Amino acid sequence: MDQRVRIVTGLIENNIDRPWPAERLAHTVGLSPTHLRRLFRQETGVSLSQYSKQLRMTEACRLLQTTLLSVKQVAAKAGAGDVSHFIRSFEKTYGMSPTRYRRHVTTLSRAEAAE
Numbered sequence: 001m002d003q004r005v006r007i008v009t010g011l012i013e014n015n016i017d018r019p020w021p022a023e024r025l026a027h028t029v030g031l032s033p034t035h036l037r038r039l040f041r042q043e044t045g046v047s048l049s050q051y052s053k054q055l056r057m058t059e060a061c062r063l064l065q066t067t068l069l070s071v072k073q074v075a076a077k078a079g080a081g082d083v084s085h086f087i088r089s090f091e092k093t094y095g096m097s098p099t100r101y102r103r104h105v106t107t108l109s110r111a112e113a114a115e
Helices: 003-014 022-029 033-044 048-066 071-077 083-094 098-114
Strands: none
Touching: 003 022, 003 033, 003 048, 022 033, 033 048, 048 071, 048 083, 048 098, 071 083, 071 098, 083 098
């Protein structure tokens, strides 16, 4: 993988709760935003925004499974600026609300523990 793409993925992964506009990331690795977007898609197979969203949703799932944080707190820790938008994105991605997801995962965990 291209070193510049590795740097960008590392920045996003290690600072998931912060916004990372393409312009800022591109400046960090010495590319134009257009060139970074093109290179990123070429190297990873997904767009920069899709990659960020996937990471945020994965982090949200982890937090919902392992903490008792409120949905608002989970959204903030997963880097979502707007809770309503976060909930809609979560529902679109997973087919259920964050609250329902937490209940579902908790129920599955209890069932596995009982076996």
